[in-house]
Amino acid sequence: MLILTCPYCGIACDETELSPGGEAHLKRYGPGSSDDEFETYLFHRENPKGIHFERWRHAHGCGKWFHAARDTITLEVFGTYPAQVTEPPQDVKDAISAKHPGWSWRDFS
């Protein structure tokens, strides 16, 4: 059972109250981008065994989208944070560093 705390309403919700939204912090490439960029945006996803950043929606609650940083092996949650950011906040990065010094995920570390 995965439990994520919604940063908007503060409820610790189990995953059946949430909708998964896939990988977080994707940069959109649209008209004017190269074929390679567009292909990467559409299809290339991280699939890590370990630290991962995802989007979730509190579908059966306040309805808001948020981000979560978690470990896909242990289901440990390093933190959840609002959707209106383009990279994880420092306290979430610090929480990951405390457990996994030297970690990296895409451009973040």
Next chain:
Amino acid sequence: MSEPVSALGGASTSGIVEVADAGPVGMITIRGDLSDVAVRNALAGCLISALPATRQVMESGTDRLLWMSPDELLLLCPQDEVAARTGALSDALKDQHHMVIDVSDARAVFKLTGVEGALRETFAKLAPADLRAASLPVGEVRRTRLVQVPAAFWFASDSEAHLICFRSVADYVFGLLTHAATPGSEVAFFD
């Protein structure tokens, strides 16, 4: 004008708690940025109660004002006041990005009465929510799902709770609550 009719026509059932259709209830969804001072001031001018903090339910006279999300409130009031209240709210918010809409006929409201432990147990059998009094105190609303459908419930006191769901699933929810309150099914976890 036609008479308002609730989804279940006043149905009720009795088990470890009493479950009753609360009848026609006026419901107005108010959307706008609740962190915006201009929106808050506009609302304060035409709502009887103070604005609820996160997850709170404010009660004032016949009004109940529920916090639904950072940009959504639900006002419950007598159904014959809905048209006037909707108009007043729309006027007050006309210079703000907002939505005020009458959802009275889109929802169903249930009232549950009984001892606190049995009330908490009835919800806990159906929702993935933490029903302990410390996690869901009186006066705090919990939006969640009831088995397969969205619902919101709150305790008005330690012997009375209310639940709102979509009207189209009112019969399903009534069945769920009736089953969860079957006499002899007590778990007594919250006693």
